[in-house]
Amino acid sequence: MQLARTGVKKLILIDPDQVSLTNLQRQALFNEEDVHKKHLKVLAAREHLHRINHEVEVQALPAPLSVELLTELNYDLVVDCLDNYQARDLINRMACQLGFTYVFGSCAGNFGNVMLIDPAKGPCLNDVFPNLEDLKATDCDLIGVTTPLIPLVASSQVSLALHYLVDPTSIAYDQLITIDSWGMDFTKFQIQKRPTCPVCTANQIVVEQTPSTQVRSLCGSNTYMLDLTTQLDLNELANWLVDRKIEVAKNPKFIRFTFNDNELSAFQSGRLLLYGAPNLDDAQNQFDRFLAVTSHILNR
């Protein structure tokens, strides 16, 4: 929202999720109408951002963050607005590999962290958190977050983003800023690059991206993901659905439709997302039912 107001020319939004009621406590861009309409977050965000500043180009990608997206897209800066360390590790490793700069930001309870990271100029995320592997393992151990912390962290990220975009030479790449919104404390720590860091000093950057061949939930949401082992022919699937009087919203890389009262997205890559299932078992059942009737298309 702040980046749109300041007139940043283009924003690319990546998020696979749809707006749910529990987001409204902290995600200031969304409202109850978005929840009722079961809006995808990036599409709802694009709508609201255009109402703030119609001149900003907003590219909305309702997909999980991936190596492919970070490699294919054109951007000057990445802003981490994530809720899990699995994806943060992916950004960090890709920043080492591709050489981009990003603004790290995280929130939990009343505590937030912010840092401008460019592994070529300073420490990487693994130098800040040498226990990154543990943080990844405890992914989705959800701690709540207080409402006023989010804009404090977001504003700090936007400050760094603007400073970087205007003058990348006069900004520090080794400062971790911690924010305590209860004790009202801002603290800065200087972080050293570790000469033995297995991530940013490695000759070969390893980016793990294991496909989700088992149904799993996306952090903190009722959205579930399943990766098929083959690519999908979206036209064929769309035609099959339309033949059964199912309405299909077509996008360049994915289609979205309702099947048995459940919202689904199918991606060319073979990824399926199911929205709004109450739990993992239910999501598994819904996927099974969908796969049973579409196996002649999906298994090709």
Ligand SMILES: [Zn+2]
């Ligand atoms: Zn490092």
